[in-house]
Amino acid sequence: MALSTHTTTTDFLLPSIHSAPPFFTQQLHPASLSIATEQWIQLILKYARHRRLFTIKVEDSEAPGNNWDEVLRNERINRKVLPSYLTYILAQMVSKKLAVYEPPKQDRSVLIYWRLPEEWAEVLHDWVSSTGNLNTIMTFYEITDPPIASPLSGLPIPLLRQAIAILSRSNRAQIIAIAEGEGVRFFPSTGKA
Amino acid sequence: MSLRKFTQSVDGTIPIQALMYNDEELISTQDGVGIYDGLQKSPDHPSGTVHVTNQRLFYIDATKRASRSFFLELSRVSRTDYYAGLFTSSSKVTLHLSTENSAPEEPSQSGFKSWECEVCAYRNPPGLSPSASRICGLCGVPRSLPVTISSSNVPSEVPQSTLASASTSALSQRSRKPSAIACPACTFLNHPSMQTCEICSTTLPKAVGVSTHIEAKSAPATRPTTPGPDDDDSESKMLKLSFRRGGDKPFYTALKRSLKGQAWGVAHPNNGNEGVRSGICECMFSSLTLHSNRFLLKAGIMQVVETNAQHRDTNMSNALQDLEALMVKAKDMVRLAAELNERLTASSTTTANNPYSSSLSVLSSTSTEPEEATFIRSSLSQLGLQMENTPVTLDMMKDEREWMEQLARELANVLQGSEKGTPSIGGMMKERGIIALDEVWGGWNRARGVALIPPSTFLQVIPHLAVFTTPTITSRTLNSGLAVLHTPPYSRAAFAARICGLLALAGPKSTTEIAQEEGMTIGLTTEMLNIVEEDGDVCRDDGQSVIQENKGDILVLGEVDWWANLFSGYTWDGQE
Numbered sequence: 214m215a216l217s218t219h220t221t222t223t224d225f226l227l228p229s230i231h232s233a234p235p236f237f238t239q240q241l242h243p244a245s246l247s248i249a250t251e252q253w254i255q256l257i258l259k260y261a262r263h264r265r266l267f268t269i270k271v272e273d274s275e276a277p278g279n280n281w282d283e284v285l286r287n288e289r290i291n292r293k294v295l296p297s298y299l300t301y302i303l304a305q306m307v308s309k310k311l312a313v314y315e316p317p318k319q320d321r322s323v324l325i326y327w328r329l330p331e332e333w334a335e336v337l338h339d340w341v342s343s344t345g346n347l348n349t350i351m352t353f354y355e356i357t358d359p360p361i362a363s364p365l366s367g368l369p370i371p372l373l374r375q376a377i378a379i380l381s382r383s384n385r386a387q388i389i390a391i392a393e394g395e396g397v398r399f400f401p402s403t404g405k406a
Numbered sequence: 407m408s409l410r411k412f413t414q415s416v417d418g419t420i421p422i423q424a425l426m427y428n429d430e431e432l433i434s435t436q437d438g439v440g441i442y443d444g445l446q447k448s449p450d451h452p453s454g455t456v457h458v459t460n461q462r463l464f465y466i467d468a469t470k471r472a473s474r475s476f477f478l479e480l481s482r483v484s485r486t487d488y489y490a491g492l493f494t495s496s497s498k499v500t501l502h503l504s505t506e507n508s509a510p511e512e513p514s515q516s517g518f519k520s521w522e523c524e525v526c527a528y529r530n531p532p533g534l535s536p537s538a539s540r541i542c543g544l545c546g547v548p549r550s551l552p553v554t555i556s557s558s559n560v561p562s563e564v565p566q567s568t569l570a571s572a573s574t575s576a577l578s579q580r581s582r583k584p585s586a587i588a589c590p591a592c593t594f595l596n597h598p599s600m601q602t603c604e605i606c607s608t609t610l611p612k613a614v615g616v617s618t619h620i621e622a623k624s625a626p627a628t629r630p631t632t633p634g635p636d637d638d639d640s641e642s643k644m645l646k647l648s649f650r651r652g653g654d655k656p657f658y659t660a661l662k663r664s665l666k667g668q669a670w671g672v673a674h675p676n677n678g679n680e681g682v683r684s685g686i687c688e689c690m691f692s693s694l695t696l697h698s699n700r701f702l703l704k705a706g707i708m709q710v711v712e713t714n715a716q717h718r719d720t721n722m723s724n725a726l727q728d729l730e731a732l733m734v735k736a737k738d739m740v741r742l743a744a745e746l747n748e749r750l751t752a753s754s755t756t757t758a759n760n761p762y763s764s765s766l767s768v769l770s771s772t773s774t775e776p777e778e779a780t781f782i783r784s785s786l787s788q789l790g791l792q793m794e795n796t797p798v799t800l801d802m803m804k805d806e807r808e809w810m811e812q813l814a815r816e817l818a819n820v821l822q823g824s825e826k827g828t829p830s831i832g833g834m835m836k837e838r839g840i841i842a843l844d845e846v847w848g849g850w851n852r853a854r855g856v857a858l859i860p861p862s863t864f865l866q867v868i869p870h871l872a873v874f875t876t877p878t879i880t881s882r883t884l885n886s887g888l889a890v891l892h893t894p895p896y897s898r899a900a901f902a903a904r905i906c907g908l909l910a911l912a913g914p915k916s917t918t919e920i921a922q923e924e925g926m927t928i929g930l931t932t933e934m935l936n937i938v939e940e941d942g943d944v945c946r947d948d949g950q951s952v953i954q955e956n957k958g959d960i961l962v963l964g965e966v967d968w969w970a971n972l973f974s975g976y977t978w979d980g981q982e
Contacts, residue, residue, distance in 0.1 A: 216972075218979055228980030234914075234947040235969045242942045248973035259981055286953060293953045 221283045225263050228256065231284075237292040239301060253294075253302045254311060260284050262327040267369050269312075271321040274299040315371055324369060333372060334379040336364050338386075341399045350389055350396040409443040409451075409645065412482050412503050418466040418475030422457050425477070427535035430459045430669075434660035438651025441465060442498070444644055450474050456647060458661050460669035461535055463501075478503075478645070481537075481670045488658050497654040499661065501645045520601060523547060526707065532599050537670045545707075587611065813859070814870035820853050821846065821891070822875055835879065840896040840926060843868075843881070843889040884933040885940075902938040909944065909970045916967050935968060944968045 216229040230236050230252055240246040257269060266280050273281040274294045286293040294302075303323050306312040315324035328336065337356070340363055341347060357368045365373075377397055380386035389396045416425060422432060434457070441451035450467075451474060457464040461481075467474035484504040491497035520532040523542035530543050541548045586595035587610050589603035602609050649657070821841075823833040834849050835841055851858045859867075868891070872878045882897070883889045894900060908923065909915060915923070921931035938944050947967040 226981035228978055230972065230976055231980070233969070233972050234951070234967065235945040235972055237951040238946055238948040240945050240973070241936075242939050242945065242971075244942050245945050245971060245973045248976060252973075252976065252978065255978055256980065263981065288953065291953050292947075292951050295948075295951055 219289070223264060223283065225260060225283065227283075228252065231256070231287060232290055234290055234292050237287070237294050237298075239295070239298040250302055250305050254306050254309070256284060257302070257306070258311060258325065258327045261325045265367060266325065267367070267372065268315065268322060268324055269303070270323075271296050271299050271303070315369070324372060330372065330375040330379055333368070333376040337373075337376045338380055338399065338402065340365055342401070347399050347401050350391065350398045352391070352393060352396050356397075409441070409448060409476075412645070413465075413476040413478045415473075416464065416475050416477050418454075418471030422464060422466070425464065426459060427461065427538070428531070428533040429535055429538050430461050432457055432459050433664050434458050434657050436649065436651075436653040436657045437468070438649070438653075439465070440648040440650055442646030442648060445646075447648075453650065456657070458657065458664055460664050460667055461537075463661070479670070480665055481668075483665060486658075486661065486665065488654075491649075491654075496648050496650045497652075498649065499647045499654065499658050501647070503643045503645060520599060521549060522601070523549070535670065810867055810870050811873075813863070813867045815874050816854075817846075817850055817867055817871060818874040818879070820850050821871075821879060835891070835893065838925060840890050840892040840930065842930070843891060846891055884930075885936055886933055888930075888933060890930070896934075898937060898941075901934055902941055902943045905935070905938050905968070906943050906970060909968060914947065914967045914969045916965050918965070920968065942974065943971060945971050945973060 216232045218229050219227045219232065221227060236249060236252070240249055260281075260283070261267070261269070264280060269281060273279050274285045274296050277286060285299065300320060303312065304320060306325070307314060307320075307323060310326070310329075312323040312325050314320060315322060341351075344359075344363075353370055353373060356365055357370070357373060359366065377386050377388065380399070381388065383402075385400050385402055387398045387400070389398055422435075426432065435455060437455040438453060439456040440453055441448045443451075451465060453469075454465050454467040454475070457466070458480075462477045462479055464477045465475060478501075482503050483501050485502040487500040487502070489498040489500070520529055521539075522529050523545060525547045526542065526545040528542055528544035530539065530549075534543075539549070587598055587600065588595055589606060589608055590611060591608040592603060592606045594603055594605045596604055596610055600610060819833065821833045821835045823836055834846065847859070847861060847864050850864070868881050871891070872880055877893045879891050879893060880897070881889055881891050890896075895904070905920065908920070917932055917935060918928060920935065921928045924931060926934070935944070939946065945968075947969055949965040949967070
């Protein structure tokens with residue numbers, strides 16, 4: 214049976230292995246399992262970046278009607294990922310530091326790092342500099358929901374905090390308490406040292 | 407008048423069943439009956455219930471049951487008349503009574519007393535009718551009067567009883583109650599029908615009972631205060647039953663039947679003649695006459711008992727003699743068997759160089775076989791049994807090693823069919839390349855039939871099996887611990903290669919399909935496939951991952967489909 218790639222309605226190119234029924238089963242053979250899981254992680258990260266999705270939950274595999282339907286289900290071959298297998302995949306992602314449990318201390322929902330927090334920090338600083346907001350105090354809302362769409366639109370607050378924390382470590386940002394809650398002031402980079 | 411003369415008062419409050427003797431039966435009952443004493447209506451008995459039994463006729467008064475009820479012995483009825491009735495006159499039955507027929511000297515009460523037969527010492531139970539209680543229920547000897555019993559049979563008791571009666575006479579006279587006999591030992595007041603005390607079993611003084619009874623007889627409670635004129639004409643000797651509420655006809659037929667039956671006379675001895683005996687009595691003591699004294703009778707009984715014992719003795723000794731004879735015969739049998747044994751051994755030396763038993767040549771080529779083995783072999787061949795099917799046993803072998811080898815050879819025959827024998831028989835593994843060990847063990851022992859192989863020996867034999875089989879049969883233990891015997895195509899590598907080829911050629915297959923393909927059980931196939939999966943040659947597609955269970959063709963939920971391994975060597979070909 215020849216397997217082929219498939220382009221979804223959201224213009225995402227699914228890999229050919231997504232058309233193979235064994236891909237949706239948690240394999241017992243360790244080598245097969247690690248390869249399959251690797252492919253799953255890659256698929257989830259790429260799809261999340263394509264759709265700008267930041268979280269994935271185990272519930273997403275239990276019932277249709279959410280953002281992940283195209284990946285976690287394949288109606289063409291009548292297969293879906295079982296929640297138990299998705300739980301295993303998420304655990305693997307967390308252990309590889311490609312995701313983090315959000316909220317913490319549970320294993321059914323993760324925040325996906327399709328960009329690592331360090332990458333997000335750079336993206337954030339670049340955006341602030343390009344929009345001329347250096348040295349001004351900005352609220353979290355102004356960053357995640359700007360009037361003009363930006364690479365940071367819809368960024369979850371926990372991820373934003375991590376990025377700011379990374380920037381403040383290199384003295385490029387500072388958390389300031391303001392009347393509405395918290396604000397942040399960015400500083401120009403000092404020679405990237 | 408006749409009513410008082412012939413009837414006896416009875417307490418009508420007691421149910422009729424309790425009033426009857428043990429050997430008496432109720433035949434008919436009619437209520438609404440009045441009594442005529444002679445030709446006149448009896449004023450005291452206007453209406454009541456009449457019961458007729460096979461011995462007596464009871465009248466139970468409707469109003470004053472206790473005082474006005476009476477019974478009449480049917481033995482006194484000489485003749486009956488029937489009057490059908492006319493207009494207001496109700497139908498009547500006339501009973502003509504006679505005095506001559508029977509005037510029992512014994513009191514009727516004697517029927518209610520238990521008594522001991524002086525001949526056979528049988529204790530006759532109370533409650534029999536007077537006629538039946540006159541003879542012993544066991545030996546049929548007529549009973550002598552109670553007075554004579556106490557005087558003649560137990561003379562030693564006489565002084566005691568008189569003494570006892572003397573000592574208790576005051577008490578008994580004071581109480582004036584014939585229903586209580588004071589025990590001379592414990593003073594318990596016993597019922598008059600008791601012969602021994604209910605408490606301490608002391609013999610009760612009969613004299614007291616008799617004397618009270620005599621008193622009662624001389625002045626019975628039923629005796630009227632003013633006796634009427636005692637004329638002896640026919641009128642006074644009749645009694646009329648007036649059926650005021652009908653039912654006369656069936657009652658009259660019942661009465662006639664009862665009178666005809668003469669139940670009172672069946673066991674009744676002729677007056678003054680003691681010669682009437684029961685049938686049993688006659689056959690038992692046919693040589694004896696009852697007129698001789700009763701001691702002779704007693705001796706006759708003893709003689710019969712002795713004869714019985716003697717018979718039993720003879721039977722027993724006969725049986726023992728038979729048993730001894732059998733033991734002697736058994737010795738002969740053993741000797742015969744030994745002789746046969748010798749003869750067979752002798753003949754086996756001749757069969758050794760006999761060419762017809764080819765199978766013998768395998769094992770009997772060595773002339774150093776133990777004697778037992780020779781014996782078994784030779785006797786079997788003498789009987790025409792084929793040696794091929796004979797199970798190998800330890801006593802045929804010289805040592806452990808040869809024993810194992812012979813067993814392995816035998817097992818190989820069981821599994822693959824005999825090399826030399828008819829090929830049609832076939833072995834257990836003729837069609838199958840793989841078979842579970844327990845099945846082999848069971849099949850082998852069934853084939854042996856005798857001298858079954860224990861599992862431990864069986865496991866020892868398995869390693870030797872490869873030498874004697876073509877293709878080579880080896881054993882293998884699967885993951886679950888299931889041990890199997892298999893031919894080379896079912897070794898680990900060969901099976902995996904075959905499955906991979908199958909999947910590559912025909913696409914994914916379910917466990918069931920593979921099991922069908924390989925001709926194995928599903929359980930065994932699952933085990934084998936799990937091993938193949940372990941090697942990473944296949945991958946699985948769990949049926950639980952389907953979105954819809956019945957989309958297109960029917961999918962069995964939970965069934966695993968097997969695919970060739972897709973993952974090894976796969977590189978990402980999706981969106982970058």
